[in-house]
Amino acid sequence: EILIDEPIVVQTTFKGYPVQYADAPDRYFKQLKQLSRLNLKITRVDTDNIKQAYKVVDEAKKIGAHVIGVRVAYExxxxxxxxxxxxxxxxxxxxxxxxxxxxxxxxxxxxxxQTSFGDPHPVFV
Structure with a gap:
């Protein structure tokens, strides 16, 4: 469950393989925001290499966010x-x-x- 006014920190990248899949959280929330027409509070964190989920976590801590969108493929x-x-x-x-x-x-x-995936049919509360 995510509240409509809750800040969300999402991972993104502008790099190619193997980092390219880190842009999935950003792409998902961009589409969600556009299709829902909600003013979601999205903060993007650019990761330029693999194994950089910590950057997303650090930003969430910095701004007090309790929701992150992230790729976890490495230890x-x-x-x-x-x-x-x-x-x-x-x-x-x-x-x-x-x-x-x-x-x-x-x-x-x-x-x-505390974990979920990019739901194709989210419910807003």
Missing amino acids: EDYQAVRDWLKEDPHNRAILFHSSGYSPGYRLFEEFPS
Whole structure:
């Protein structure tokens, strides 16, 4: 569950393979914002290399956001997001291009009430 006025920090990139999949959170929320016509409070974090989920977590901490959109494919990403989820039960991570990788899958298993995926039919509250 994400409140309409809740700040959301999303990962993006302008790099090619293998970093290119880090733009999925940004693409999802851009489309969601456009299609819903809601004024979602999106903060984008550019990652220019793999294993940089920590940048998204750092920005969420900096602005006090409890929702991130991020790709978790590497152990370093897992550790950064896991630690952030452990800090506060209100912290939630929407994972993109992650479930096919052990680090991302583990987050779904370990934090079932704090993780989700890019739902094609979101409900707004």
